[in-house]
Amino acid sequence: MPKVETFNRDLVIEQVTNVFHDKGFNATSMQDIVDATGLNRSSIYNSFENKHNLFLECLKTYKSRSNNHLSDKLSTASNSLDAIALIFDVYIEEIIKNVHDKGCLIVNCASEMANHDVSITDFLFKNQSDMLTFLENLVSKGQKEQLINTNKSSKEYALYLYSSIQGFRMTGILISDKPELESIKNTIIQTLI
Amino acid sequence: MPKVETFNRDLVIEQVTNVFHDKGFNATSMQDIVDATGLNRSSIYNSFENKHNLFLECLKTYKSRSNNHLSDKLSTASNSLDAIALIFDVYIEEIIKNVHDKGCLIVNCASEMANHDVSITDFLFKNQSDMLTFLENLVSKGQKEQLINTNKSSKEYALYLYSSIQGFRMTGILISDKPELESIKNTIIQTLI
DNA sequence: TTAATTTTGGAACGTTCATTTCAAATAAAA
DNA sequence: TTTTATTTGAAATGAACGTTCCAAAATTAA
Numbered sequence: 190m191p192k193v194e195t196f197n198r199d200l201v202i203e204q205v206t207n208v209f210h211d212k213g214f215n216a217t218s219m220q221d222i223v224d225a226t227g228l229n230r231s232s233i234y235n236s237f238e239n240k241h242n243l244f245l246e247c248l249k250t251y252k253s254r255s256n257n258h259l260s261d262k263l264s265t266a267s268n269s270l271d272a273i274a275l276i277f278d279v280y281i282e283e284i285i286k287n288v289h290d291k292g293c294l295i296v297n298c299a300s301e302m303a304n305h306d307v308s309i310t311d312f313l314f315k316n317q318s319d320m321l322t323f324l325e326n327l328v329s330k331g332q333k334e335q336l337i338n339t340n341k342s343s344k345e346y347a348l349y350l351y352s353s354i355q356g357f358r359m360t361g362i363l364i365s366d367k368p369e370l371e372s373i374k375n376t377i378i379q380t381l382i
Numbered sequence: 383m384p385k386v387e388t389f390n391r392d393l394v395i396e397q398v399t400n401v402f403h404d405k406g407f408n409a410t411s412m413q414d415i416v417d418a419t420g421l422n423r424s425s426i427y428n429s430f431e432n433k434h435n436l437f438l439e440c441l442k443t444y445k446s447r448s449n450n451h452l453s454d455k456l457s458t459a460s461n462s463l464d465a466i467a468l469i470f471d472v473y474i475e476e477i478i479k480n481v482h483d484k485g486c487l488i489v490n491c492a493s494e495m496a497n498h499d500v501s502i503t504d505f506l507f508k509n510q511s512d513m514l515t516f517l518e519n520l521v522s523k524g525q526k527e528q529l530i531n532t533n534k535s536s537k538e539y540a541l542y543l544y545s546s547i548q549g550f551r552m553t554g555i556l557i558s559d560k561p562e563l564e565s566i567k568n569t570i571i572q573t574l575i
Numbered sequence: 576t577t578a579a580t581t582t583t584g585g586a587a588c589g590t591t592c593a594t595t596t597c598a599a600a601t602a603a604a605a
Numbered sequence: 606t607t608t609t610a611t612t613t614g615a616a617a618t619g620a621a622c623g624t625t626c627c628a629a630a631a632t633t634a635a
Contacts, residue, residue, distance in 0.1 A: 195601090195612075213494050215408035219593055229613055230594085236612090240593065289497035296552060300493040301406050303555050304482035317556055341569060348553075348562055349569040356549020359489060362496045363510055369541055376534060376542040380573045388582075388631090412623055422583055423624085429582095433623065 198236070199250075201226050206247040210294045213301050214244050241306075248312055251294045269331035270381065273324075273350065277357065277374040284361035284370060293358040317351070324350045328381070337381045346381060353377045391429070392443075394419050399440040403487045406494050407437050434499075441505055444487045462524035463574065466517075466543065470550065470567040477554035477563060486551040510544070517543045521574070530574045539574060546570045 204225045208217050219240060223230055237243040262279050266272035284290045291297070295316055302309045324347035331337035337346070357373060364370065397418045401410050412433060416423055430436040455472050459465035477483045484490070488509055495502045517540035524530035530539070550566060557563065 212498070213408065215406065216494075216498075218591075220591085229615085231596090231613060231615090234594070291497075292493055297493045299552065299555055300485055300490045301409075304484075305405070305409075313556060340572070341565075345565045345569060349566055352549040352553040352566045353546060354549070355552040356545040356547070359492065359548040359552060360545040362492055363506060372534070372538045373542055373545045376538060376573060379533070380569060411621075413621080422585080424583060424585090424626085427624070 196226075196228060196232070201228065201236075202247055202250050205243060206251055206294070209244055209247050210251075210291050210297075213297060214240075215301065241308075245308060245312065248295065248298060248309075252316060268334055268336055269327050270334075270336040270378070273327055273331070273381065274374065274378050276354065277370075277377070280354070280357055280361065281367065281370045281374065285365055285367055288365075290361045290365060292362045293355075296355050296358050320351055320354075321347050331381070349380070350377070389419075389421060389425070394421065394429075395440055395443050398436060399444055399487065402437055402440050403444075403484050403490075406490060408494065434501075438501060438505065441488065441491060441502075445509060461527055461529055462520050463527075463529040463571070466520055466524070466574070467567065467571050469547065470563075470570070473547070473550060473554065474560065474563045474567065478558055478560055481558075483554045483558060485555045486548075489548050489551050513544055513547075514540050524574070542573070543570070 205222055208221050208225045212221065217240075219230065219233070222233060222240075222243070226233070233243070237246065259276065259279060262275050263272045266275050295313070298309065299313050303313055304310060321344075325343045328337055328346040328350070329343040332339050332343060341349075357370075357377075360373065361370065398415055401414050401418045405414065410433075412423065412426070415426060415433075415436070419426070426436070430439065452469065452472055455468050456465045459468050488506070491502065492506050496506055497503060514537075518536045521530055521539040521543070522536040525532050525536060534542075550563075550570075553566065554563065
């Protein structure tokens with residue numbers, strides 16, 4: 190019966206995500222989004238309710254897309270320690286790919302919006318929890334494989350890595366020199382050995 | 383001859399900085415600034431030209447105020463390694479002081495505005511350079527005192543610490559649990575020993 | 576006390592903001 | 606082909622934005 194949605198929703202989300210990633214939530218206007226997608230205002234509001242919801246959907250898609258990309262790369266790792274190093278390699282690749290790196294959308298979002306918007310804060314805490322669990326499992330396996338030292342618990346090292354990754358993503362915004370990024374990565378990894 | 387500026391410029395900058403720190407540049411309106419300072423719009427524009435300049439002045443004041451505060455604390459350090467640990471203690475104190483920590487104004491600014499505004503980007507690169515020099519000297523002294531290992535150069539460790547500090551400040555936005563923050567700090571410091 | 580100079584208060588500027596409205600175009604099902 | 610549901614286009618909404626304007630108040634030097 191109805192006329193069906195003609196645009197590619199995934200593509201639109203990707204286009205909008207690029208704008209949000211580049212300018213942040215507050216500096217992005219609906220006009221920017223209209224321009225980036227080629228869609229009409231009405232279509233956007235019809236399909237995504239409002240700017241806030243659209244941003245939340247971009248965040249969620251970004252998270253799962255990043256996680257999938259990470260999983261793909263990590264599946265090639267020979268062991269857990271190698272996997273942790275590969276996480277940083279993925280980010281290094283991302284940072285030097287762009288002339289001006291935009292950092293991590295989620296880290297930027299935390300910096301811009303945490304504690305101001307409950308649905309965003311909920312997302313951020315959930316993301317943090319997922320990240321910590323993921324890293325803890327990785328460290329735990331590495332410790333069982335005796336590739337990672339047991340000076341600290343897997344929980345503590347996960348927290349350390351979580352914090353280090355955020356710093357790494359922030360640093361990449363201004364520093365895009367590969368040797369420097371590799372050096373930071375190696376120093377972080379060294380701690381675990 | 384003239385009527386002289388009646389308000390306390392330092393106080394106004396502090397009040398405005400608090401708003402910018404809380405909401406970020408783009409989400410802060412001139413009305414917010416009027417409300418926070420109690421000044422009239424005209425007075426603000428008379429004294430600070432525009433929002434952008436006002437923000438830049440807040441950034442600079444924030445930087446020097448933070449550096450002064452850090453210097454004060456670090457002067458009580460018994461050695462260079464202790465001084466590095468004290469940096470993190472200053473941040474931990476800052477993080478748990480506020481119910482909802484806002485992170486570092488400069489880190490947040492990098493996340494929101496880097497590569498979009500040349501005067502901001504200039505400030506950020508200058509700040510980064512200052513930070514790295516400061517940390518490199520600290521590490522270098524620590525290595526001479528044989529308190530910090532020489533597995534990596536002082537430059538490399540400075541870069542590592544710089545990245546770690548940014549991550550630490552980001553992490554503190556969502557995590558305000560002192561033991562967790564202490565754990566991250568200790569893991570970072572451990573790398574140097 | 577007067578003159579000179581600046582800060583104020585408050586309104587107004589034109590623009591841009593996110594969002595809404597609604598008729599016209601569209602397309603699948605009947 | 607007609608019906609039905611939905612997407613579109615384009616304009617309009619009112620509120621908020623950063624900034625400007627100007628007369629009135631204020632203050633100090635002469």
